[in-house]
Amino acid sequence: MLIIKNLHAEVEGKQILKGIDLTVGAGEVHAIMGPNGSGKSSLAAVLAGREGYNVTEGEVIFEGKDLLEMAPEVRAREGVFLAFQYPIEIPGVSNINFLKTALAEIRAYKNLPPLEAKEFLQLSREKQKLVEFDAKLVNRSLNEGFSGGEKKRNEIFQLAMLEPSLSILDETDSGLDIDALRIVSKGVNKLRSSKNAFIIITHYQRLLEYIVPDFVHVLYDGRIVKSGTKELALELEEKGYDWLKETREKELI
Amino acid sequence: MSTIQEQAIPLFEEIVNGYNSRRSGVAESAELRRARQSAFEKFRLVGFPTIRHEDWKYTNLNKFLKEEYTVAADGSAVGAEGAIGAPAVQLPAAAAIPGLDAYRVVLVNGVWDGVVVGGPLPKGLELKRVAEALQDPAFSGYFENGKWGNHAFPNLNTALFTDGLLLRVNGAIGKPLHIVHYYTAERNLLVQPRHLWVVEANAEVTVVETVHSVSGEVSMLVNGLTEVIVQPDARVDHLVIQAAEAGVRLVNHTTVRQKKKSLYNNYTFTFPGAELIRNDLQLRLEEDHTETHLYGLYLTAGQQLVDNHTLVDHQKPNCFSNELYKGVLLERSTGVFNGKVYVHQDAQKTNAFQQNNNLVISKHATIDSKPELEIFADDVKCSHGSTVGQFNEDALFYLRARGIGEEMAKALLITAFAFDVTEKVKVKVMEDYINHLINQHIPVNNE
Numbered sequence: 001m002l003i004i005k006n007l008h009a010e011v012e013g014k015q016i017l018k019g020i021d022l023t024v025g026a027g028e029v030h031a032i033m034g035p036n037g038s039g040k041s042s043l044a045a046v047l048a049g050r051e052g053y054n055v056t057e058g059e060v061i062f063e064g065k066d067l068l069e070m071a072p073e074v075r076a077r078e079g080v081f082l083a084f085q086y087p088i089e090i091p092g093v094s095n096i097n098f099l100k101t102a103l104a105e106i107r108a109y110k111n112l113p114p115l116e117a118k119e120f121l122q123l124s125r126e127k128q129k130l131v132e133f134d135a136k137l138v139n140r141s142l143n144e145g146f147s148g149g150e151k152k153r154n155e156i157f158q159l160a161m162l163e164p165s166l167s168i169l170d171e172t173d174s175g176l177d178i179d180a181l182r183i184v185s186k187g188v189n190k191l192r193s194s195k196n197a198f199i200i201i202t203h204y205q206r207l208l209e210y211i212v213p214d215f216v217h218v219l220y221d222g223r224i225v226k227s228g229t230k231e232l233a234l235e236l237e238e239k240g241y242d243w244l245k246e247t248r249e250k251e252l253i
Numbered sequence: 254m255s256t257i258q259e260q261a262i263p264l265f266e267e268i269v270n271g272y273n274s275r276r277s278g279v280a281e282s283a284e285l286r287r288a289r290q291s292a293f294e295k296f297r298l299v300g301f302p303t304i305r306h307e308d309w310k311y312t313n314l315n316k317f318l319k320e321e322y323t324v325a326a327d328g329s330a331v332g333a334e335g336a337i338g339a340p341a342v343q344l345p346a347a348a349a350i351p352g353l354d355a356y357r358v359v360l361v362n363g364v365w366d367g368v369v370v371g372g373p374l375p376k377g378l379e380l381k382r383v384a385e386a387l388q389d390p391a392f393s394g395y396f397e398n399g400k401w402g403n404h405a406f407p408n409l410n411t412a413l414f415t416d417g418l419l420l421r422v423n424g425a426i427g428k429p430l431h432i433v434h435y436y437t438a439e440r441n442l443l444v445q446p447r448h449l450w451v452v453e454a455n456a457e458v459t460v461v462e463t464v465h466s467v468s469g470e471v472s473m474l475v476n477g478l479t480e481v482i483v484q485p486d487a488r489v490d491h492l493v494i495q496a497a498e499a500g501v502r503l504v505n506h507t508t509v510r511q512k513k514k515s516l517y518n519n520y521t522f523t524f525p526g527a528e529l530i531r532n533d534l535q536l537r538l539e540e541d542h543t544e545t546h547l548y549g550l551y552l553t554a555g556q557q558l559v560d561n562h563t564l565v566d567h568q569k570p571n572c573f574s575n576e577l578y579k580g581v582l583l584e585r586s587t588g589v590f591n592g593k594v595y596v597h598q599d600a601q602k603t604n605a606f607q608q609n610n611n612l613v614i615s616k617h618a619t620i621d622s623k624p625e626l627e628i629f630a631d632d633v634k635c636s637h638g639s640t641v642g643q644f645n646e647d648a649l650f651y652l653r654a655r656g657i658g659e660e661m662a663k664a665l666l667i668t669a670f671a672f673d674v675t676e677k678v679k680v681k682v683m684e685d686y687i688n689h690l691i692n693q694h695i696p697v698n699n700e
Contacts, residue, residue: 071653088645088647158655
């Protein structure tokens, strides 16, 4: 589904990704862990097409197409979804109209007619229930005045509505209490299928107790320095990121 | 101050040279005659404002005053232009607001034909041509003819106005009154409608004003003057929707005099169309415990120049005023906002708030925003703020990351920016209509 080859990227002239290789297949959940500043969120930003991130080398192929060539909205229409670490508040844009617009544009891209009002409403209700998203929030302005947990749940609700093939969850667990974490994870687990894939970016192992990954990658200084199964996350948790730094420094010597 | 207009302005020459002949033989009270003469002298001395006048610093009229205009003298003369008296004035279909249940009247170049659409007027709502009201001692006393200081346009209007709409409200009026201002001419024309609204004690009314014009080769300069008197405990909702077509230059002066415990809400929406729109909205809070809300949205495009000057004059204690004006500037348009709040020494316990926010979308658009606060009382709460910004890039990216195209995302953000103002409109069909007008002008062109 996704093939990242030797990806290098910089922000304001500073190299932040220094050769990332990663392959994600349909039905897989990949966790990307790493200390602060290792490039985790930058990888998410590059994949989603955020301005200011310049790819200097390498390529990203998504379902056979060059992802890096696409505008952010085209990536989304092709099926890439980024759950933001800090979802933006947009007063005056209602959550539901925003989703209606997004869904209509994605469907138009796929040559599908927009959903009838009734169908849309039904879909929205069904997904709200699936991810336990408060119906009252659906009609409010987009994220305006939402708590941290509500914002993250809204991201998962949007994910459920738009049904992307590849979802990138950027530190979705940050700022969540244990209940919110459980609800968000439950939502994601319900959405997992053999047809879609997830990249879960997290600093802590905690989230991975709820969303069990197939693969764990450790990002350090702009590169994936270690890959393994879910046991790697536990090892990291136990030994801390310093262990990694030492290993990496030894390698360099 | 110049003693006479320095630049050669054909319209100035025409007004000054033609004044005496234009006014001779008109039957009116000696008092009005004196007021006109005095206003005329002031206009003659001051002339049309130039950018050296502080109030006109950012609004250069030269471009609009280079052309020649005929001065419309009275209703019959306007008729000679082919508008009044013509049995069927073809209004643009847009003149009616979809779904709005209102009493609708149409003023062609400021003259009402006496027709009301939407049922007979209720007892408490009285409409009259100003030309008639001037002859009626019950009304003539309301016209404020001597208090325009050195303001050129109100003085000019006072010197030469002949007609307009008088509105008197007594009681609570259930349906809004929709006044359609329609401007049309066969050659360049100056029209100067004069309106007077008297909202009696405890009365309640919603008035919607819309502006339309015929697009064509001719230019029209409209120098409108409206006085609104809001008597004790009366409530007025006043919506103004301005668009019209290129060729129309609108200069509107509105003075609202609020009496004890009255409430006045003004909502002014300005859209692309008329090349020049200058609104002077002056609130005179003449008695205590009044409440005032001023909401404005200007969405400008093309080469348009839209200038909103507001004054909230807190004369007495315990009055509340709140002002929110928002601007969206497209293409090569220019916006001007000047909001002045004046708190007199007597006006203790004043609450006065003002905010102006601008979204400058095109790199060729300009906004000049100037809040002014002058406070002479010591126990007051006042604030003002002004911002100028571009699209929030994070918000734009967030929308795009959900599959929404850039143009659509921008449109959503503009609607959202305007929302603070549009949501204040209490009549749902009006809010929908305004959102429809906003959406007609976006998605936008960044150039």
